[in-house]
Amino acid sequence: MTAVARAFVPGHVTGFFTVDRDDDPTKTGSRGAGVALSEGVTVTVRPAEERETVLNGESAEIEAVERVLDALEATVRVTGVTDLPVGSGFGVSGAMALGAALATNDVLDRRLSTYELATIAHGAEVQAGTGLGDVVAQLHGGVPIRLEPGSPQHNKMDAVPARSRVEFQTFGERSTSEVIGGDTEALTTAGEQALSRLVREPTLSTFVGASREFSREADLLSDRVYEVITEVAEADGEALMGMLGDTVVALGSGLTDAGYDPTVCRIDPTGATLLDPPSDRALPE
Amino acid sequence: MTAVARAFVPGHVTGFFTVDRDDDPTKTGSRGAGVALSEGVTVTVRPAEERETVLNGESAEIEAVERVLDALEATVRVTGVTDLPVGSGFGVSGAMALGAALATNDVLDRRLSTYELATIAHGAEVQAGTGLGDVVAQLHGGVPIRLEPGSPQHNKMDAVPARSRVEFQTFGERSTSEVIGGDTEALTTAGEQALSRLVREPTLSTFVGASREFSREADLLSDRVYEVITEVAEADGEALMGMLGDTVVALGSGLTDAGYDPTVCRIDPTGATLLDPPSDRALPE
Missing domain, CATH: 3.30.230.10 (Ribosomal Protein S5; domain 2)
Structure with a gap:
């Protein structure tokens, strides 16, 4: 053995x-x-x-x-x-x-x-x-x-057929059980909208856009995360909020380009x- | 683009x-x-x-x-x-x-x-x-x-949750369309038996055993492949016939141990x- x-x-x-x-x-x-x-x-x-x-x-x-x-x-x-x-x-x-x-x-x-x-x-x-x-x-x-x-x-x-560099940076903690344990009706409605958007066009760019819209609609976007996502957008990058945490995730080099010092990794294919x-x-x- | x-x-x-x-x-x-x-x-x-x-x-x-x-x-x-x-x-x-x-x-x-x-x-x-x-x-x-x-x-x-070295050697060609284009009833019955055996015990060893039994029952085993599989077994290894071809596949080092010079690779996890x-x-x- x-x-x-x-x-x-x-x-x-x-x-x-x-x-x-x-x-x-x-x-x-x-x-x-x-x-x-x-x-x-x-x-x-x-x-x-x-x-x-x-x-x-x-x-x-x-x-x-x-x-x-x-x-x-x-x-x-x-x-x-x-x-x-x-x-x-x-x-x-x-x-x-x-x-x-x-x-x-x-x-x-x-x-x-x-x-x-x-x-x-x-x-x-x-x-x-x-x-x-x-x-x-x-x-x-x-x-x-x-x-x-x-x-x-x-x-x-x-799945979205894609490979990409990924950057992320965390600005705080958030309890998963608090969010998914509460009233989740509005969240689920927003999630369904994002899902049907991604199914119509399964690309990374649509994934990022649908995720950003979801975090606004589901009222999960913290001020700090909103600020960082905006900075990444101003540097011509694309970022989303990682659920569930005060985390910003950029596909490509958006966080670096906006002056942050993120952890850099890749999409895991396996x-x-x-x-x-x-x-x-x-x-x- | x-x-x-x-x-x-x-x-x-x-x-x-x-x-x-x-x-x-x-x-x-x-x-x-x-x-x-x-x-x-x-x-x-x-x-x-x-x-x-x-x-x-x-x-x-x-x-x-x-x-x-x-x-x-x-x-x-x-x-x-x-x-x-x-x-x-x-x-x-x-x-x-x-x-x-x-x-x-x-x-x-x-x-x-x-x-x-x-x-x-x-x-x-x-x-x-x-x-x-x-x-x-x-x-x-x-x-x-x-x-x-x-x-x-x-x-x-x-899936069978497993990692392993894999060896293979080919002894001839066989046309897929000839086999799957003909009468496939006996083959399908043998395939169903092998599948239910593997579902009961999803391990690599059962996979090899069920595959060997299938190649016999479905009458697809060539003399040459049978001979090589027997030699691998005598060297304490486990091998099966790769469908559809005159190919022997060993998990581990069975072909090498039996004196062959196979191609060596791994199970691809991705x-x-x-x-x-x-x-x-x-x-x-």
């Missing part, structure tokens, strides 16, 4: 979304679109005496991960390492849940399929209240369009994937 | 499959499973005075590519470069069709979605009679399981994807 397994899960920034609830957590989810990022979370799992989750070297309580380990009846140590900002709308909890599912299945030889594992991670995120669409988008990679909500066994996807096990020396403790 | 666009499409070896016909080519396809390979086809597209398709430096007539260009109303030069054997069941025609669709959409700014483009490529392969399941598998990457047939807008997928445009100097003529 492999004594350790590793998965990489891309970060995911949501441009616009709906909230679609169902009694079944695997059918609950969101429609919308976002960008999977080459910056992500590398998740290492190995059998342990006691369950423990560590994120960037510190012990972490991540309910979605706990629920995944419950479903897989796993006593393991889950170690996540990421350069992404945590709690700022980059899907770090979804990445931890999905990475834990993929790597635990591998190390404990649970023999589940990719979509079964993603369904477990999606349901765990929904039940923890920390995400609705990140896991399926992170499984897919690229610029996924979520046409129908729910886990990969229930949803319907498409989605969540198992990695080769590291050599013992490279293992995070 | 970009003057050139490029896509990479992984090769795909089918382990087992069914033939599912429908009046609508986008609903025609196959169920089954295979492996997407890190060896694939790099497809470059640029506007031209006349349509031309070139594969590995030689002018090529590929009906599926012609049909894709018809659908996109495109007068372009399509250049494919690959180290895969052509006509030996590695999905080179599917890769050319899908790569042409993705890169033509990009270079001519046709504004179609990823799944729309894959649907065009899938329908083109079906109508050309050169493939039923390669395009959707090549779009997905990894070890895709095709639970329901048809284009990405109609089918249902899952699936078909646009690449950055090459610098002019690197462009194939």
